[in-house]
Amino acid sequence: MTAIDPRRSVWITGVGLATPLGHDMATLERNLLEGRSGAMAVTSFSTIDYPSRIAAVVETIPCPPSQAPERFVHLPRIEQAALWSIESALRDSGWWDRRHDIRVGLVLGLGAEWMELWEVDRLAGGDRVVDPSRDERSTLDRVREALELNGPSLTLSAACAASNFAFEIGRNWIRRGTADVCVVGGCEMAVTPVGLATFGNLRALSRRNDDPARASRPFDKRRDGFVLGEGGVFCVLEASSVARRRAVNVYAEVAGFGASSDAHHHVIPSPDPAPASRAVRQALFDARVEPHEVDHINAHATSTPVGDAAEAAVLRLVFGETLDAIPTTSTKSMTGHLLTAAGAIEALACVTAMRRRAIPPTINLDEPDVDLLLVAHEAQPRRVSTVVSNSFGFGGANSCLVLRSV
Amino acid sequence: MIPPQTPTTIAPLAAEIEASGLIRLARPEIAAFRRRPDPLPEPWSARRPSTLRNSDEQTVAAVAAVRQILENMGNPDPSRFEGWGVVAASRFLGRSNLVLALDRFKVEGPWGVSPHLIPHFALHAQAGALSLILGGHGPNLGAGGGLFAGTDGVLTALSWLDSGLVPGVWLILTNWDPEYRPDLDGEPRESTHCEALALALAPSREGNGSPRLRVVESDEPVVPSPVTAATISAGLERRRGRDQTVAGNWSEMVGTDATGRFLVELASADPGLDGGAA
Numbered sequence: 001m002t003a004i005d006p007r008r009s010v011w012i013t014g015v016g017l018a019t020p021l022g023h024d025m026a027t028l029e030r031n032l033l034e035g036r037s038g039a040m041a042v043t044s045f046s047t048i049d050y051p052s053r054i055a056a057v058v059e060t061i062p063c064p065p066s067q068a069p070e071r072f073v074h075l076p077r078i079e080q081a082a083l084w085s086i087e088s089a090l091r092d093s094g095w096w097d098r099r100h101d102i103r104v105g106l107v108l109g110l111g112a113e114w115m116e117l118w119e120v121d122r123l124a125g126g127d128r129v130v131d132p133s134r135d136e137r138s139t140l141d142r143v144r145e146a147l148e149l150n151g152p153s154l155t156l157s158a159a160c161a162a163s164n165f166a167f168e169i170g171r172n173w174i175r176r177g178t179a180d181v182c183v184v185g186g187c188e189m190a191v192t193p194v195g196l197a198t199f200g201n202l203r204a205l206s207r208r209n210d211d212p213a214r215a216s217r218p219f220d221k222r223r224d225g226f227v228l229g230e231g232g233v234f235c236v237l238e239a240s241s242v243a244r245r246r247a248v249n250v251y252a253e254v255a256g257f258g259a260s261s262d263a264h265h266h267v268i269p270s271p272d273p274a275p276a277s278r279a280v281r282q283a284l285f286d287a288r289v290e291p292h293e294v295d296h297i298n299a300h301a302t303s304t305p306v307g308d309a310a311e312a313a314v315l316r317l318v319f320g321e322t323l324d325a326i327p328t329t330s331t332k333s334m335t336g337h338l339l340t341a342a343g344a345i346e347a348l349a350c351v352t353a354m355r356r357r358a359i360p361p362t363i364n365l366d367e368p369d370v371d372l373l374l375v376a377h378e379a380q381p382r383r384v385s386t387v388v389s390n391s392f393g394f395g396g397a398n399s400c401l402v403l404r405s406v
Numbered sequence: 407m408i409p410p411q412t413p414t415t416i417a418p419l420a421a422e423i424e425a426s427g428l429i430r431l432a433r434p435e436i437a438a439f440r441r442r443p444d445p446l447p448e449p450w451s452a453r454r455p456s457t458l459r460n461s462d463e464q465t466v467a468a469v470a471a472v473r474q475i476l477e478n479m480g481n482p483d484p485s486r487f488e489g490w491g492v493v494a495a496s497r498f499l500g501r502s503n504l505v506l507a508l509d510r511f512k513v514e515g516p517w518g519v520s521p522h523l524i525p526h527f528a529l530h531a532q533a534g535a536l537s538l539i540l541g542g543h544g545p546n547l548g549a550g551g552g553l554f555a556g557t558d559g560v561l562t563a564l565s566w567l568d569s570g571l572v573p574g575v576w577l578i579l580t581n582w583d584p585e586y587r588p589d590l591d592g593e594p595r596e597s598t599h600c601e602a603l604a605l606a607l608a609p610s611r612e613g614n615g616s617p618r619l620r621v622v623e624s625d626e627p628v629v630p631s632p633v634t635a636a637t638i639s640a641g642l643e644r645r646r647g648r649d650q651t652v653a654g655n656w657s658e659m660v661g662t663d664a665t666g667r668f669l670v671e672l673a674s675a676d677p678g679l680d681g682g683a684a
Contacts, residue, residue, distance in 0.1 A: 112528045201521040
């Protein structure tokens with residue numbers, strides 16, 4: 001394995017999350033390794049006529065210490081999730097109390113911000129959607145101001161691949177000094193009346209309504225769509241040289257990134273594995289990792305019939321026979337699909353595998369229909385150092401992140 | 407504790423503007439472009455026009471801007487742009503469609519909700535559609551989405567070029583002017599045009615006279631002002647006039663981020679100004 005380059009290596013030194021499987025890392029790790037599903041029947045609104053009536057929801061988002069609870073409870077849920085997760089990550093990294101002394105960047109993966117804000121307001125009888133003057137401040141602006149962050153910031157989306165792109169931009173800002181510390185990740189709260197309906201009518205969601213915990217079943221022969229998830233997940237990135245001096249807890253190195261586009265269809269993955277394989281190869285090259293050096297793959301696999309099979313073909317094209325020795329899992333079987341936050345929660349699943357020396361399982365994998373070495377049902381003890389995490393999205397967006405233990 | 411780097415010690419993110427294409431379209435013109443059998447000129451795209459059938463009007467205008475930039479560049483061969491990324495910074499994509507969709511949901515319930523909402527009106531949608539139309543395999547990414555989307559788009563594109571992720575970027579900025587204020591039928595309450603600017607961005611090269619686009623951190627915040635298709639285009643126009651009368655280095659702010667601390671500038675090609683991108 002290639003030695004870490006201290007001039008360019010960027011480390012994850014803090015994490016924060018609001019997810020269906022917990023709002024702190026220890027809880028998330030425990031639930032992932034125990035194979036618990038976050039999916040349940042949706043009860044926050046009537047789902048009588050919905051094709052899919054299940055989701056992996058975040059019921060109550062904790063109020064971060066810096067915010068006033070009486071104000072926090074009235075904020076949009078996207079903002080709540082972002083505030084809690086970002087502040088938690090900065091506190092976890094040890095930067096929170098010193099954030100005014102440095103430039104803290106923020107790269108926010110968020111794909112349906114305005115749709116979700118307009119929907120909540122409209123269904124409550126408001127007219128925000130027809131009044132642009134109420135939209136002058138974005139979630140990014142409000143969060144940055146509330147948390148008093150003073151570095152560069154931006155919102156981005158490559159749909160379900162968004163978080164990986166956030167890692168890449170944050171890593172670049174750290175390397176070149178544009179930010180001293182950068183918070184990166186994703187946030188999406190799409191389990192809304194219209195959100196659940198539009199994904200359902202797209203025929204993207206599982207209709208296994210009578211058995212939510214068994215509905216998300218990536219790579220299983222009887223998979224019938226994904227389980228919509230929601231949440232916010234963020235990581236603090238900083239230069240390894242700085243983290244070493246601070247002697248802080250380090251989760252992983254962001255070692256490599258690659259990205260490509262299918263140029264095939266707005267929604268359907270390309271049947272040609274070549275474009276997506278380019279992203280994976282680019283990430284391996286960037287990390288200076290050979291395929292045989294990869295210890296584990298966290299697949300994008302959402303539990304759709306077409307997508308999972310397409311990803312298996314991509315992995316086979318990249319790794320060849322080496323793939324037969326690389327344990328692969330899809331933690332969406334437990335978390336549901338967090339959309340723009342998916343890549344970030346899966347990065348934490350990779351970190352879990354490294355820290356706990358056990359690979360989280362793909363639950364509900366009763367009858368695999370792809371040729372992969374899958375970790376089914378139960379966590380698999382294994383020393384993990386280098387992990388590949390795929391995230392693919394609508395618009396033909398492909399991304400791959402390589403994380404390495406430190 | 408690390409010593410914070412002062413803004414002046416860090417080379418600004420910067421890139422060279424190879425070409426630009428600006429479009430300003432009224433809604434009937436957007437409708438006409440949507441029906442074109444050839445969104446881009448040969449040999450660029452064999453895509454059927456149905457690719458844009460459900461797209462937001464800003465996305466259609468974005469494709470028109472790409473067509474314009476290709477014409478301005480003399481319709482270059484697509485192979486020259488292999489691996490180029492697409493960054494699309496739209497503002498309030500889907501607003502007019504959401505007016506109808508949300509009210510229809512209130513009447514008809516979930517079965518009345520279109521499956522096209524996420525694929526065509528979420529932030530990624532414009533970049534995804536452009537990637538499809540261009541037919542390239544470089545990455546595509548939506549940026550911004552709100553009033554200051556332009557700055558997010560510029561930051562993203564310049565970051566990609568700086569890191570070496572891509573050899574070039576198609577950066578597309580779109581917005582309504584004035585901002586689209588729909589009535590309850592989704593129709594605009596006042597006349598408005600969709601502006602779309604396509605920029606071909608490449609890493610800065612010494613000795614090249616093309617103008618630069620860069621992001622500079624200011625020691626003192628200025629009054630925030632959005633970066634739009636029009637502000638960049640107008641700056642480029644002024645630069646063309648200035649070239650005929652003024653020699654030497656120049657720079658001009660074309661907008662900021664929402665805090666007024668990060669300034670987007672057009673600048674001359676002096677490598678000492680931008681530090682050179684990767």
